Amino acid sequence: MxxxxxxxxxxxxxxxxxxxxxxxxxxxxxVLPGTIHVDGGEISGVKSASGDVMSFKGIPFAAPPVAGLRWKAPQPVLPWAGVKKCDAFGPSPMQPKPVPFGVYTNEFLIPEQPIDEDCLYLNVWAKNTIGVKKPVFVWIYGGGFGSGGAAVPIYDGEALAKKGVIFVSINYRVGVFGFLAHPELTKESSDKASGNYALLDQIAALKWVKKNIASFGGDPGNVTIAGQSAGSMSVNCLVASPAAKGLFNKAIAESGSLMVSNPMIKSTNLHDAEQQGIKLAAALHVNSLDELRKVPTADLMKIPGGYAPIVDGYVLPEPVSQIFAEGKENKVPLLIGWNADEGFVSAFKTKEDFIKEAKNQYGSDADEFFKYFTAGTDEEAARSQTKLSRDMIFAMSGYKWATLQAQKAKEPVYVYYFQHKLPATPDFEKYGAFHTGEVAYVMDNLKFLHRPWKVEDRLLASQVSGYWVNFIKNGNPNSANLPAWPKYNNSKSQVMVFDNRAMHKRLPDKEELAFMLKRAEK
Missing domain, CATH: 1.20.5 (Single alpha-helices involved in coiled-coils or other helix-helix interfaces)
Incomplete structure (x- = not known):
């Protein structure tokens, strides 16, 4: 021998x-730094500079939704030969070229290239250690359902992976490619529905995670879905959807839900969405699905936006708010919140015009309205318009979701209010705690933003990301080394306020939100 x-x-x-x-x-x-087997074949990744995290970028989780698969539910991934190098992000979904605007610099945007209909890819960051199965965090980007992608710099997953979670970011179709409905598309579908391809992409990615994440050291039985803006609205839809049942265990919603009618995101029913599809086909002078699927991408990109999730009878059998009101949603712990200054106002009205419009709109409730939205000067009226926009687009719907969860569900809900004003040059100071501003703190990714960070910013990023990681692990954001974060209930209404430091207190603007919600549901 x-x-x-x-x-x-x-x-x-x-x-x-x-x-x-x-x-x-x-x-x-x-199996790092060698190869990992996933649906489709073998893949290899890239070791981080520190050597303790492996990233796998551009992993296909479905077949390319192009040609005959355009406007179809995602199909199984196509197998490949050899080892696929997963060292770069896959293409972002088809959308207009990203252009920085206002406070949104390139760090908040997808790269200019590649952008393509062939976009169904995801990315995984995993710590290169031996240990118990790690909890999984699945990130769903925002962008108003018309833009966005997983390759945005501040969505990098390395920092959270170092804290002991498997970080997954996913792509999904947006705009006309993600939401076009048409009677013929409904007819050919085995689910007798059409239009919610973006949500079906997200569900397909979650099924991929369920099947494959153990190969990266992840626990398929401990998955948290999370998103911001339209990504948060997607989380709301997934929690509501019977088609997503059993694919996740916890949910994080940052600034967005469809619990209340939204002035920017117009959800609709299948019939109305199909009628929009008929008009689109007529405008393109096509008479069949085959012709529609052959329309050049550039021509489809000229179509105006405004697409959103559809009550299609399958992914969303009823309106989201109704599903929750009837207690039919997937029961999971929830972490939810919004930012202090995330309203969108294109042009401010003078105090006189604001007062006149509010009196016309709110009638007998105008006096109570002006208790919360004061207009003594043009500057005060401008601040009230920003706050009103924040409430109508983000805060009111989040407040309703949290209130229902606390009232009806057995699973806990934790609410946050992010009011820390991001440090900025004088031109950008006015934006304060703007929409998306919390994400770099959540991901502990301040290094990706070129701002004059202070010690308190780095401390806050450590705290916020610590809370998120705790929730991802246990469904509870608390730990011994962080200030206590109480569960939300409708009597005490305690939330975690993130400013220069974390501190729990009564929900700011609660009476205002209750008033606005009551008005919205009249």
Whole structure:
């Protein structure tokens, strides 16, 4: 018998120790930095500069939704030969060229290239350690359902992976490619529905995670879905959808839901969406699905936006708010919140015009309206218009979701209010705690933004990301080294306020939100 070399002997001892550790403690060994098998074949990733995190970018989770698969539910991924190098993001979904505006610099935007209909890719960041199965965090980007992508710099997953979670970011179709409905599309679908391709993409990605994430050291039984803006609205839809049942265990919603009618995101029913599809086909002078699927991408990109999730009878069998009111949603712990200054106002009205319009709109409730939205000067009226926009687009719907969860659901809800004003040059100071401003703190990714960060910013990023990681792990944001964050209930209404530091207090503007919600539901 040949003697075993010292090197081979050591390798066998290490392997035996790993196997013992694995079976005893039910661990999963991440095969890094070699190859990992996923649906479709073998992939390889890239080791971080620190050496303790591996990233796998541009993993296909479905077949390219092009040609005959345009406006179809995502189909199984196509297999490949050899080892696919997953070292770069896949194309972002088809959308207009990203252009920085206002406070939104390039760090908040997808790269200019590549952008393509072939966009169904996801990315994984995993810490290169041996240990118990890690909780999984699935990030769904925002962009008004018309733009966005997983390759946005501030969505980098390395920092959270270092904190012990498997970070997954996914792409989904947007705009006309993600939401076009048409009677013929409905007819050909096995689900007898059309239009919610973006949500079906998200569900397909979650199914991929369920099936494949253990290969990266992740626990398929401990998955948190999270999103911001339209991504948060997507989370709201997934929690409501029977088609997503069993694919996740917790939800995080940052600035967005469809619990209340939204002036910017107009959800509709299948019939009305199909009628819009008929008009689109007529405008393009096409008479069949085959012709529609052959329309050049550039021509489709000329079509005005305004697409949103559809009550299609399958992904969303009823309006989201009705599903929650009837207690039919997927029951999961929820972390939800919004930002202090995230209203959108294109042009401010003078105090006189604001007062006149409010009196016309609110009638007998105008006096109460002006208790919350004062207009003593033009400057005060401008601040009230921003706050009113914030309430109508983001805060009111989030407040309703939190209120219903606290009132009806057995699972806990934790509410935050982000009011920390991001440091900025004088031109941008006025934006304060703007829409999306919290994301870099959540991801602990301040390094991706070129701003005059202070010590309190770095401390806040450590705290906020710590709360998120705790919730991802346990469904509870609390730990011994962080200020206590109480569960939300409708009597005390305690929320975590993020300013220069984290502190729980009564929900700011609660009476205002209750008034606005009452008005909206009249």
């Amino acid at each position: 040949k003697k075993i070399s010292a090197f081979a002997g050591c390798a066998l001892l290490v392997a035996a120790a790993i196997l013992f550790y694995s079976f005893k403690f039910k661990t999963v060994i991440i």
